[in-house]
Amino acid sequence: MGSDFTEKRVLVTGSTMGIGRGAVEMFLESGARVAVNGRNPETVATAIEEMGGEGLVAAPGDVGTIEGCQAVVETAVAGLGGLDVLVNNTGICPLARLLEITEEHWDEVINVNLRSAAFCTKFALPELRKSKGNIVNIGSISGLIAGPSDSFVYAISKGGMINMTRTMAIELAGDGVRANCLCPGYINTPMIDNENKATGGQVIEFINAAAPMGRIGTVRECASSIVYLASEDAGYITGSILSNDGGCAANASWGGVNHLDSDGLGGASYTPTPRDS
Amino acid sequence: MGFQLDFTGKRVLITGSTKGIGRGAAEGFHELGAHVAINGRLAETVAQAIEEMGGGERLIAAPGDLSSVAGVKTTVSAAIADLGGLDVLVNNAGRGDDRPIDGLDEEYWQIMIDLNLKGAFFTAQACVPALKESKGNIINIASMMGVMGGPEGLLVYSATKGAMIQMSRMMALELARDGVRVNNLCPGWIETPMIQNENELAGDDALLNYIKADCPLGRIGHVDETTGAILYFASQNAGYTTGSTLVTDGGISEGR
Numbered sequence: 001m002g003s004d005f006t007e008k009r010v011l012v013t014g015s016t017m018g019i020g021r022g023a024v025e026m027f028l029e030s031g032a033r034v035a036v037n038g039r040n041p042e043t044v045a046t047a048i049e050e051m052g053g054e055g056l057v058a059a060p061g062d063v064g065t066i067e068g069c070q071a072v073v074e075t076a077v078a079g080l081g082g083l084d085v086l087v088n089n090t091g092i093c094p095l096a097r098l099l100e101i102t103e104e105h106w107d108e109v110i111n112v113n114l115r116s117a118a119f120c121t122k123f124a125l126p127e128l129r130k131s132k133g134n135i136v137n138i139g140s141i142s143g144l145i146a147g148p149s150d151s152f153v154y155a156i157s158k159g160g161m162i163n164m165t166r167t168m169a170i171e172l173a174g175d176g177v178r179a180n181c182l183c184p185g186y187i188n189t190p191m192i193d194n195e196n197k198a199t200g201g202q203v204i205e206f207i208n209a210a211a212p213m214g215r216i217g218t219v220r221e222c223a224s225s226i227v228y229l230a231s232e233d234a235g236y237i238t239g240s241i242l243s244n245d246g247g248c249a250a251n252a253s254w255g256g257v258n259h260l261d262s263d264g265l266g267g268a269s270y271t272p273t274p275r276d277s
Numbered sequence: 278m279g280f281q282l283d284f285t286g287k288r289v290l291i292t293g294s295t296k297g298i299g300r301g302a303a304e305g306f307h308e309l310g311a312h313v314a315i316n317g318r319l320a321e322t323v324a325q326a327i328e329e330m331g332g333g334e335r336l337i338a339a340p341g342d343l344s345s346v347a348g349v350k351t352t353v354s355a356a357i358a359d360l361g362g363l364d365v366l367v368n369n370a371g372r373g374d375d376r377p378i379d380g381l382d383e384e385y386w387q388i389m390i391d392l393n394l395k396g397a398f399f400t401a402q403a404c405v406p407a408l409k410e411s412k413g414n415i416i417n418i419a420s421m422m423g424v425m426g427g428p429e430g431l432l433v434y435s436a437t438k439g440a441m442i443q444m445s446r447m448m449a450l451e452l453a454r455d456g457v458r459v460n461n462l463c464p465g466w467i468e469t470p471m472i473q474n475e476n477e478l479a480g481d482d483a484l485l486n487y488i489k490a491d492c493p494l495g496r497i498g499h500v501d502e503t504t505g506a507i508l509y510f511a512s513q514n515a516g517y518t519t520g521s522t523l524v525t526d527g528g529i530s531e532g533r
Contacts, residue, residue: 099406103346106395152447155443159441159446160436163440167436170429
């Protein structure tokens with residue numbers, strides 16, 4: 001079935017750690033050859049070494065610039081001998097609240113999170129048309145519903161990513177190129193892990209309370225959704241927005257309101273009054 | 278008290294209001310007693326629009342280019358000073374899109390993002406202090422292209438409008454405890470000069486005929502219909518409505 005990626009060529013941007021890295025590992029396990037991207041060539045080399053090297057191509061470069069997008073895609077295509085799947089995963093989430101957001105903050109987040117996906121797609125298109133390949137954009141639950149108020153521009157960029165995916169899908173459908181968007185919720189990445197350690201375990205406690213499934217998601221659970229969207233099993237799926245968040249978006253809650261009352265995590269939560277039955 | 282629309286003494290800034298949807302909203306607020314700041318890039322166009330609306334002390338010229346943060350800051354602070362505060366921001370300035378993915382370049386991307394998204398964000402940010410004072414509200418004008426994908430050539434436009442909807446939700450949550458509401462209007466095909474021009478360029482009423490065939494309600498929307506929705510959001514009738522998205526598109530996005 002479609003989970004066999006033998007001979008398939010995949011580029012995952014922002015893939016030296018976290019969700020991107022998990023996707024690389026799972027594509028690799030499924031038989032694909034994968035280009036690994038990060039800004040720093042040494043970090044990319046280390047990641048490739050840690051993953052065993054075989055089937056992996058280094059495509060270092062900063063997709064926050066348009067020249068960087070072009071260089072990364074060209075390196076990946078040259079190293080892989082074409083391209084079947086582009087995963088637009090690179091993203092940053094520097095924190096700033098509404099009135100603190102500066103033009104520099106805005107430009108950085110929009111360019112790295114949103115513009116990178118538009119331009120990596122543009123540069124990858126000639127190859128994707130040839131291979132009738134597909135694109136997986138990584139959105140976020142924060143592009144679907146409002147959440148913590150210090151990741152404001154991140155949320156805006158992800159809202160843009162989600163709807164941009166729909167237009168991408170329509171524009172490219174005639175070429176046989178699919179485009180979909182995966183929206184992760186809280187996933188157990190180094191980013192969350194660091195935050196959790198810094199707050200003495202509060203982050204995980206908060207996530208366990210906020211997520212309907214009562215736990216954080218694993219990187220592998222997220223990677224498998226990316227691989228699915230990229231696979232032939234998803235051959236009739238395009239323009240689709242898939243949540244991978246333990247039910248947070250369905251419940252329209254991933255902690256936004258709780259953040260209104262405190263600068264830290266947690267804050268006030270609503271406990272229903274117990275009723276006699 | 279029932280359904281009432283009265284904006285006597287209210288102070289309203291509408292970006293991109295010399296024509297089209299913004300102009301319609303300006304006329305609506307003005308008729309209902311508000312003081313309205315009219316914005317467009319050029320001072321002459323703004324002056325002309327104000328003259329066409331009959332002039333008077335309740336119409337204030339607020340010309341300025343909102344595609345740069347510096348332009349936003351100058352324009353918004355002048356408008357708020359001239360209005361003596363602010364009760365309603367209608368964040369409407371924006372431009373259309375016609376570039377397939379293969380033709381994207383940095384300049385084009387930036388032109389689209391700077392006005393439709395970055396300008397809208399910094400306009401809202403610049404209005405927040407005054408809106409907190411008045412417990413006012415913001416209406417962001419997105420598009421049906423923010424809730425669904427568009428055909429070839431609308432990639433960046435649909436990205437900016439999807440992002441704008443999410444921006445409204447975030448702002449709604451952030452400002453809720455300050456008593457400031459933030460909502461979205463997503464118009465579909467509306468009979469504005471922009472669409473009329475496109476129709477003329479296409480020839481043989483090709484665009485209007487397409488809209489008649491494509492839209493479940495079988496017709497183009499009128500500016501009065503977007504104005505009605507904007508006035509509703511701005512009024513106390515929508516006092517418990519925040520972070521909400523209202524789509525006025527004749528049913529197009531529902532049928533997809």
